[in-house]
Amino acid sequence: MSGNIPSESQLSVGVEVGPTSTLVALVDATANVIAQEAIPRDAVAKKNIAAALHLVRRLCAEAGITVPDLKAIGICHPGVVSSHNGTISFASSLGIGGTPYPLGAVVEAQTGVPTVVDNVATASALGVAHHNTFHEFHVSREFAVNYEPEWKNQRADFAYLSLGFSLAVGLVLNGYVRRGTVVEGEIGHIPIQPGGLPCHCGQRGCLERYASRSAISRLWPAGGEGDDAITTMFDAAASGNAAALAASSEFADAVATAIRIVILSSGVHGVAIGGPLASAGEPLIAAVRAALDRHATHSPFIEGLGLPSRVDLAPPDVPVGAIGAAALASGDYASPLMVPQVYTIRDTP
Ligand SMILES: [Zn+2]
Numbered sequence: 001m002s003g004n005i006p007s008e009s010q011l012s013v014g015v016e017v018g019p020t021s022t023l024v025a026l027v028d029a030t031a032n033v034i035a036q037e038a039i040p041r042d043a044v045a046k047k048n049i050a051a052a053l054h055l056v057r058r059l060c061a062e063a064g065i066t067v068p069d070l071k072a073i074g075i076c077h078p079g080v081v082s083s084h085n086g087t088i089s090f091a092s093s094l095g096i097g098g099t100p101y102p103l104g105a106v107v108e109a110q111t112g113v114p115t116v117v118d119n120v121a122t123a124s125a126l127g128v129a130h131h132n133t134f135h136e137f138h139v140s141r142e143f144a145v146n147y148e149p150e151w152k153n154q155r156a157d158f159a160y161l162s163l164g165f166s167l168a169v170g171l172v173l174n175g176y177v178r179r180g181t182v183v184e185g186e187i188g189h190i191p192i193q194p195g196g197l198p199c200h201c202g203q204r205g206c207l208e209r210y211a212s213r214s215a216i217s218r219l220w221p222a223g224g225e226g227d228d229a230i231t232t233m234f235d236a237a238a239s240g241n242a243a244a245l246a247a248s249s250e251f252a253d254a255v256a257t258a259i260r261i262v263i264l265s266s267g268v269h270g271v272a273i274g275g276p277l278a279s280a281g282e283p284l285i286a287a288v289r290a291a292l293d294r295h296a297t298h299s300p301f302i303e304g305l306g307l308p309s310r311v312d313l314a315p316p317d318v319p320v321g322a323i324g325a326a327a328l329a330s331g332d333y334a335s336p337l338m339v340p341q342v343y344t345i346r347d348t349p
Pocket residue numbers: 188189190199200201202203206208
């Protein structure tokens with residue numbers, strides 16, 4: 001808890017639904033997290049929502065406000081998210097299939113508070129930009145020197161690369177989040193190797209097969225299936241294990257390829273790496289920068305882009321998804337052509 005609680009109208013709630021837990025944060029207009037708490041995710045969407053809203057009510061009560069005092073609720077969610085109508089589909093971990101689930105309308109009906117739903121990577125991109133606008137930079141000095149002025153003016157031009165079970169990117173362009181028409185940020189399904197490894201999307205050689213948790217499991221089977229396998233891989237590489245060195249180098253090459261695709265296609269100034277695998281920390285970012293250097297060896301064009309200095313880790317231990325979701329719900333960060341819809345309160349479906 002912060003000792004400084006601003007007026008009720010400035011407080012919003014950000015909810016980040018993750019693969020194993022749901023994080024709820026009470027956030028003010030300058031990206032201060034007043035309170036936050038995570039609860040284990042329930043595999044049934046309705047139970048998950050009920051538990052999250054119970055936590056929202058408790059955090060509000062502890063902060064001395066009621067739920068109707070909130071300015072807005074922002075939810076970022078895995079799966080296919082329609083920010084325009086607040087629905088979720090293909091979120092298998094919550095038992096949601098191809099029939100869109102009206103999450104925004106359900107939460108609005110139960111709280112009476114305007115609610116916005118968005119993609120996790122998109123919300124996290126805005127969360128990093130928003131956090132860095134109001135707080136001390138957690139990124140490297142070089143990165144901060146290059147990009148601080150734009151963030152201070154809230155005209156961030158910036159990408160968030162989410163590394164985890166899947167590979168996705170969120171974009172903040174000229175201060176606004178980029179929302180796709182049908183799909184957004186799914187760079188994991190760009191094929192990079194013709195005839196390469198099969199992907200669950202039905203294609204072969206998708207980038208996600210080389211730069212995600214499944215790639216770590218394949219390259220470094222000694223690490224097991226969990227998110228900490230990447231840490232054991234870099235630890236073993238640091239102690240000179242030849243297999244771990246080869247695995248970490250191949251993985252970093254794929255992440256570096258993702259970064260080149262993002263910067264070459266969108267022209268953003270910088271990329272922050274987040275998601276569960278970013279917990280590997282400094283060894284990961286060092287390996288990615290080394291890979292970007294290798295990729296530039298024979299290309300004056302790539303070398304001239306200065307890619308290693310344009311990538312860094314997202315601020316650790318900051319709930320950037322929840323901060324970004326709260327900002328999206330309460331502020332003016334969606335591009336003018338794609339303003340988030342505020343759902344009409346109606347009966348719970
Ligand atoms: Zn794919």
